[in-house]
Amino acid sequence: MPPLSLFIWFILTLALSLSGQVLLKKGVMAELAGATPSMTEFLRDHLVSLCLSRYALAGVTLCGLGAICWLYVLSRFDIARALPILGGLSYVALFFIGRFVLREPMSWVNLGGILLIIAGLYLVSLKTA
Template sequence: MPQASILLYFVITLGLSLSGQVLLKKGVMLRLAGATPSMPDFLRHHLLPLALSVHVIAGVVLCGLGVISWVYVLSRFELSRALPLLGGLAYISLFFIGRVFLREPTSWVNFGGILLITLGLYLVSLRTT
C-alpha cells in the first residue's frame, strides 16, 4: 500500500474525530458559559439542552463517522502500530486546535512534552522483527 494512501486513512480518521471533539467542546462552552456545575446539577439542568444543541449533535455525528473510519483503519493495520501513530498525530493536532480555536493556555513546555510523547509513540510503533 503506498505511503500517501496509508497517511490519508489516518488523516481522515483524525479529522473526523477531532472535528467532532472540538464541536462537543464548543457546545459545552456555549451552554455552560464558564459555570462548573456539580454532577447532579449537570445531569438535571444541562445534559438535555446540551444533547439537543446543534454543536453537540454535529460533534456526535462526526465522532461516529470517525469511529467508522477508525474501524476501517484497524481492518488494514495492526492495532499496536495504528494507535501510536494516530495518538501522536492527535496530540500534536489537539495542541494547536486548543491553542488557536479554543484559546486554551499552552506553553512551549507543553509542546515539548507532546513532542516527547509523540516520539515515544513512534518508537513503540516500530517493528522489532
C-alpha cells in the same frame, strides 16, 4: 513505513474525531455559559438541552464518521501500532487546536513534549520484521 494512502485514513479519522470533539466542547461551553454545575445539576438542568443542541448533534455525527474511518484503519493495522499512531497524532493536533483555535496557554515544556511525540510517531510507524 506504511504507504501514504493509509496515513490519509489516520488523518481523516483524526480530523473527523477531533472536529466532533471541538463541537461537543463548544456545545458544553455554550450551554453552561461559565457555570460549573455538580453532576446532579448537570444531569437535571443541562443534559437534555445539550444533547439536542446543534453542536452536540453535529459533534456526535462527526465522531461517528471518524469511528467508521477508524474501523478501516484497524482492518489494515495491528492495534499495537494503530492506536499509538492515532494517539500521537491526536496530541499533536490538539496542541495546535488548543493554542490557535481555543487560545489556551502553552509552554516550552508542552512544545518539547510535542517534539518527542513526533519522534515517537516516526519510530512506531516503522515496520519491524
